[in-house]
């Protein structure tokens with residue numbers, strides 16, 4: 535296990551900048567659309583799953599991006615990953631993804647309306663920007679239990695198709711449940727007690743989590759994040775066997791030999807409404823989430839450059 539060295543942001547966060555306030559408004563609006571207007575969205579609530587896919591496509595189009603449906607079937611129902619690409623000088627890509635389905639019985643505001651809202655906001659900011667590497671913003675279907683860590687997981691289908699086409703992917707960021715933050719002591723739990731001895735007991739940080747083969751990516755991402763972000767952060771490189779470490783779409787990329795990491799508030803180890811009907815938009819800390827997305831924007835800008 536490796537805890538990433540370097541200084542995380544500490545102390546009082548400065549007020550959000552004008553740009554960050556605009557970002558915050560987008561995040562609030564899009565979490566609201568996904569979790570309140572559309573609500574529970576999965577193969578059981580298929581109409582809502584489709585509504586979410588269409589909302590994501592419209593959002594990409596409004597950003598001036600053409601999106602592509604990466605389609606496969608589950609029980610004769612077509613399911614779509616939605617991908618929008620910002621072409622760079624090189625076809626080598628950085629993938630920024632989040633799953634748009636919600637677990638059965640939950641509206642999925644934090645899990646993972648927060649991640650999808652962030653992907654959309656980031657896509658708007660990079661649309662039309664010249665970069666060295668290609669950026670792919672992807673909303674994945676069917677991440678949650680039922681398909682979780684199976685070949686029917688949207689990101690598994692996506693990554694396996696990338697692999698068979700021979701796509702070069704320099705790194706993948708999975709934005710997974712990024713809106714819950716607490717200042718109180720003992721507000722953070724861990725999957726194994728040893729982690730609790732090394733990492734903070736306050737759930738006020740965003741975590742960058744990778745497996746051993748993604749070590750370089752985690753190190754680079756968190757170093758850049760810390761140069762800019764006004765929210766505490768922790769980086770961890772852990773064996774994929776530690777519970778929680780592989781619990782999102784980055785796992786699918788690991789299975790296909792691509793480096794990938796998860797950006798997360800640690801979900802079940804912090805958020806009391808995780809996978810509950812009460813995972814509603816009013817539970818999120820939009821100021822902290824804005825600081826996270828703002829920091830991730832700098833990480834993407836860095837990763838988009840070829841070393």
Ligand SMILES: [Zn+2]
Pocket residue numbers: 633645646677710711782
């Ligand atoms: Zn999730």
